[in-house]
Amino acid sequence: MTAPEPADPPSEDLTRLAALYGVATSYSPSPDRIVAASATAVTSVLTALGVDASTPGAVRAALAAREREQAGRLLPPTVVGWTGSAPAALAGLPAGSRLRIDTEDGATRTSADGLPPGVHRLTATAPDGRTAEAHLIVAPPRLPAPAGRTHGLLVQLYSLLSRRSWGMGDLGDLRELAAWAGRSLGAGFLQVNPLHAAVPGAPTDPSPYRPSSRRFPDPVHLRVEDVPEAAYVADRERLHALLEQGGRLRAAVLEKSELIDRDAVWELKREALRLIAEVPLGPGRRAAYSDFLAEQGKALEDHATWCALAEVHGSDWHRWPTGLRDPRSAETERARNGLLDRVEFWSRLAWLTDEQLRAAQRAGREAGMPVGVVHDLAVGVHPGGADAWAQQEHFAAGMSVGAPPDAFNALGQDWGLPPWRPDRLAESGYAPFRDLLRALFRYAGALRIDHVMGLFRLWWVPQGHPPTEGTYVRYDAEAMLAVLVLEASRAGAPVIGEDLGTVEPGVREALRERGVLGTSVLWFERDWEGDGRPLPPESWRADCLATATTHDLPSTAARLTGEHVELRDSLGLLTRPLAQEREEAARDTGEWLSELSRLGLLHGTGGGGDASSEEAQIQAVHRFLLRTPARMIGVWLPDGVGDRRPQNLPGTWDQYPNWRLPVADAEGRPVTLEDLAASPRLRALMDVLGEPGS
Incomplete structure (x- = not known):
């Protein structure tokens, strides 16, 4: 079926010109439907690519010029x-x-x-x-694969507080979790949320998927006490006071059920790190820091300069004085020289964070993990942040990445992330992508790529227009994959692509050919080409990370009990009557429980007990995952203690505390890292993954 043409369909010449630049003039939200893009959208995208398509004459001239260029x-x-x-x-x-x-x-x-x-x-x-x-x-033709089959934990780091963290999980907690999970649970990996540098604000956007920089990590994750120079701070009284205030932030979350306050944590850590930065580095530490500066080069200088300028002029470089909007201008150079102490401070923090990230990875490997820490690469960056400022020639001005309308969202989505220009990437030999991957693989045992379909195409939305008025722009997927395979192979690190939702035909096949693992979530794995029943475990793909849920989905306990429907109803997010939503959710869950029962996977807990209990059902879900041929099995850490709340509820902003909840038990009580390590329920769930014959 073909949808009605837009009010201003592209002309034949505009369609031909768009094709030469990889700009789509239609898309298919489903196999039986084709939707045409508007001429306005296509023209706007071509303009962002430096092509004048403003008039029919300009289109003809640009078309002739492009054809001559390619022919010669x-x-x-x-x-x-x-x-x-x-x-x-x-x-x-x-x-x-x-x-x-x-x-x-x-x-x-x-x-x-x-x-x-x-x-x-x-x-x-x-x-x-x-x-x-x-x-x-x-x-190389293919990526390295995980060494054998492995299982591990998935967790949002900020949500995992220990009795030593300052109100949110930190890299000390990550190191401890890796050491414990590897040694005591036999875990082969830990997958965390993006730890990219955030854009400071009032308040800061808590989403880890809209960062200031993807290349450099956020120092808010530092464990202050683990910085070697902390032992030599001159103002011990002030540092001790900051430690006590950090403890009060921790107590507010763990004992008073307050939300994680990233800004409050950073306010304390920033002052503590300022005190630490006043301590001179010893000769060995100074040499290591100098090596880091040399390795990171201009990219780190730009990042630290943006951070220093943002302290003075605000966190959106578009609103800075005109001369400072250009990272290569004389005005920016003068401003950098005038802020050298702050540039040095931010450079030092990048180094310290890199050190603790690498320490966490070492802890996992030393604990026997074949993979270690799996880091998450967000699909893009904030338009006002450091990367968009420093690399602005590689970004498409006036464009934002999103998603077209589909069966789940009739209005489409605008993620507020500027896209890379495919032409500029090609001209640079994909240098920004290469440098980004190389930086992440310094401390990543493996990499998860959010919306991996973005290596092939992205939905561009012209600024000021709704997502419905966008169109797809194609990237050279072979080149993007070659860069990914090259850098991952050099690091010896597997790659997992988040390929959930609508995926263009051929994409999964191309990823599999190059060794990129996919992501399979139990509740979505059905025989969609047949009767729609749950997909038997032997029919699942092998080249994937198989999980029961993700950070954007209900926890397994919430899905089994139907509490996810009640939550969405309480927030006014349902598009159908509550009774209908309840009935569909119960039917979906019932079909899966029937499949688990048919396979003999529902056991009583603790050597007996009720096989129909929530805990027994969650264990059965993971026994099912083990029956699949998936190379990696991921356990959502909050599932281990019966957490009901999703970490992120798509479609909400201030209606729900996205990205600000600690891991909690079934009653909503926050659970510390130490509690997790002593939890019989978590231990029992992880023991399932080691059951013989599962």
């Missing part, structure tokens, strides 16, 4: 090759063309045969004298 081009800006096969782009060179390849290790070659993995410089000269230069990315 010897090579694209970036060429992709996979070890063991020649780059496909070279097959299009005229016969007799000469090659010069300057490899990243300094060698020079005249053939692409047998090139080592890396990012090389390619020069091609045609017999008629035409010359072209390109980046040549050569990657």
Whole structure:
């Protein structure tokens, strides 16, 4: 079925021009439906890509220019090759063309045969004298896979408080959890939320998926007492007072059931870290810090400069004095020189955070984890933040990433994240993406990529327009995957793609070919091409992380009891009568419980007990996951103590405390890391994963 044309459908010339730039003029929200994009949306996107499509004449001129450019081009800006096969782009060179390849290790070659993995410089000269230069990315054919089958825990770090943290979970807690889970639970990994640097505000956006920077982590996660220089702070009385205030924030969350207050935590930590930064580094520490500065280079200087300028001018660089909006301007250089102490402070914090992140990963590996900490890569960054300022030439001005209307959201979604320009990425040899991945793999045992479909295409929404008036823009998925495989292979780290929801045909197959694991959530795994019944475990895909739930979904206890429906009703989020929603939820849950019973997975707890109890049912859900061939099995940590509340409820902002809840038990009482380590219920659930014959 084809939907009605928009009021201003693209002309034939505009459609041809859009195709040459990877801009879609229609999309399919379902296999039987095609929706046309508006000419306004297509024109706006082309404008953001530097193409004048404002008039029919301009469209014709741009079309002719683009066709001439492509006809006369010897090579694209970036060429992709996979070890063991020649780059496909070279097959299009005229016969007799000469090659010069300057490899990243300094060698020079005249053939692409047998090139080592890396990012090389390619020069091609045609017999008629035409010359072209390109980046040549050569990657192994597949990513490294996890060593054998493994299971682990999924947790939002801020929600995991110990009796030592300052009102939110920190990297000391992550290190402790990794050491305990690896040794005592046999866990092979811990998956956490994005720990990217946030945009400061009043209040700060608590979502970890709209960061200021994806390349640099947020120092709010630091365990202050674990910084070596903390032992030598001159003002011991003030530091002790800050420690006590941090304890009061912790007590407010754990004992008074107050929400996690990230801003209050950061206010205390920032002052404590200021005191620590006044302590001179010893010779060994100074050398390590100097090495870090050299490794991070200009990117860290830009990030620290943005942080320093944001303290003075606010956290949206679009509102700064005109000269400071350009990171390369003379005004910015003068401002940086005038704020050197603050730039140094933020650079030091980046180093300290990197140290503690790497320590957490080491703790996991030393505890026997084959993977360790799985870090999460958000799909984009805040438009006013550090990355968007420092790399603005790579972002599409006036555009935001989102999602088109579908069966679940008729209005579409606008995530408020500026997209990377695919043309600028290609021209740079995908340098921003390479640098980002390399930074994350410094401390990641594996990487989860949120909305992994964004490696293929993203829904661009013109500023000031609703999400319904956007269109898809395509990226060079082969190049994006080559960069991902190259950097992950260098780190020896697996990659998990979050591929839930509507996925374009061919995407999952392309990801699987390159070794990227998918994400399978139990409640969504049904025989959609058949009778819609729960998908038998043997029919699940093997190349995935299999879980019962995620941070954006109800906990398993809430789903089993139907409390997730009651919560959405209390917030006015239901689109159908409550009775109808209850009936559908009960039917869905009942079908799964019947399947668990049919497979003989419902057991009484503790060697007996009621097999129909909530705890027994949660254990049965995880026995089912073990029956699948999935390479990784993830246990949502709050499921281990019967937590009812989701960490994030999509579709809400101030109606629900998203990203601010501690892990809690079935009665809503906060549970500390120490409580978790002593929890018989969590231990029993994790023991399920080691049951013989499961």
